[in-house]
Amino acid sequence: MITCFQQLAQALTYGPAVLATVVSIRGSVPREVGARLVVDAQGQAFNTIGGGAGEAKVIAQAQTVLQTGESQIVEIDLTGAPHRQTQGVCGGLMQVWLERWQGKDALALAQTIVQRLQAGQSVTLVTPLDGNGTPYLSEVPPDLDPAIAFVDTLQPPPLLLIVGAGHVGVQLAKVAHLAGFAIAVQDDRPDWANERLYPQATYRLTQPIEPALATLADHQNLYAALVTRGYTYDLEALTHLLSRPIPCTYIGMIGSEKRVRQVYQTLEQSGLPRSSFANIYGPIGLDIEALTPEEIAVSITAELIMVRRGGTGRPLSERLRHPMVANP
Structure with a gap:
């Protein structure tokens, strides 16, 4: 708009x-x-x-x-x-x-x-x-x-906060911006979170995640994609995102099921109730067998659109190809 x-x-x-x-x-x-x-x-x-x-x-x-x-x-x-x-x-x-x-x-x-x-x-x-x-x-x-x-x-466009400015983040910024999301990127490495790699970004935040989120405190339609370079960065980001006064519309976290479970266990051990992160999308994205950073960016953006628009993520052709499949 x-x-x-x-x-x-x-x-x-x-x-x-x-x-x-x-x-x-x-x-x-x-x-x-x-x-x-x-x-x-x-x-x-x-x-x-x-x-x-x-x-x-x-x-x-x-x-x-x-x-x-x-x-x-x-x-x-x-x-x-x-x-x-x-x-x-x-x-x-x-x-x-x-x-x-x-x-x-x-x-x-x-x-x-x-x-x-x-x-x-x-x-x-x-x-x-x-x-x-x-x-x-x-x-x-x-x-x-x-x-x-x-x-x-x-309504203002949804703001996608990309936590982790690596290869996947670069491609995700491109695809999500094309799909109508405003872009913010956070990474403590200025060599990555910069205008050259993220020309689409409204915000390029090279401070730690806590002060970075303070910059975005008033945004009421915040989506967050954790595509960080390590487990400890996921934990830190989730800890602050889950305690945000205005809840995120979406939080997705990249990684294997094993990595995601380990993050959840650590959060529980720190005192966070499991109910507080039950709606995290982890592993992030829709199952299209994505492998490359570009394909992963498409998978994640598809999930962002699904959440934004209230879709199911199922093939549109499903009911015509399988007429006996019940409506969702």
């Missing part, structure tokens, strides 16, 4: 732009409510609401909105119904609100959204749908009729 509003802010520096927002869905569709794309004054589109003929329809209609300034709803029909023109066969319907943004006030609003999301804060954007107002921010989500306004609380 930060990227989308960055693109919008950039587009507004050289002319008006249309922000297309998915405000309603029904059935099987490629994107969720709140998905957005930007169409700038030259007709270039940034971001995506699902691609294909449906997105092409929205981009074409955006040209009209750019010219007239009149907001409109565009319906994308993905039912595949034979008796009418549809834009796909996914099975559902999407409604997309197209609104022209222009001028200094619109640019200031887009920039404020970006700044607050970058600071790790959520922000509520209210978009009137009756044609009698412009988008605005609200400190508290208002209770408005969905037919009158679209209220969307935008």
Whole structure:
């Protein structure tokens, strides 16, 4: 979402732009409510609401909105119904609100959204749908009729703290950043935790783990991947991560089952109840038989996405290939 509003802010520096927002869905569709794309004054589109003929329809209609300034709803029909023109066969319907943004006030609003999301804060954007107002921010989500306004609380991107800046960490930063995670890396070796190896990182922390976590104390959506160079570093990191006032959304730890069990036993012996680390993902990642640092990074990122989106990690083809498999 930060990227989308960055693109919008950039587009507004050289002319008006249309922000297309998915405000309603029904059935099987490629994107969720709140998905957005930007169409700038030259007709270039940034971001995506699902691609294909449906997105092409929205981009074409955006040209009209750019010219007239009149907001409109565009319906994308993905039912595949034979008796009418549809834009796909996914099975559902999407409604997309197209609104022209222009001028200094619109640019200031887009920039404020970006700044607050970058600071790790959520922000509520209210978009009137009756044609009698412009988008605005609200400190508290208002209770408005969905037919009158679209209220969307935008969340900052999840922050992935990579503990251990070795070969796996380097590749994990690349893949996780591509998947939408902000990146922080912690390692006491400046030769590893640096801008050259981690250009994606917002934070490069070369102090011990305790003061490093203090730097991230206010982040409410912290994911941690322990890909350290040794058992003692895992223990130290877990001790501080598990006592963090704001619990981590995810903690994963690389290593064999034997190494993971040894860490758990040591934590228990130190007085930590087993219930406090029952939800640690160790060994880290999904089982795809990953071997290289690049493959391991894909495995870990897949698990991060699974936790973030609430997936199962099972093959999407499973029910078609094995029809008798029960739903999860």
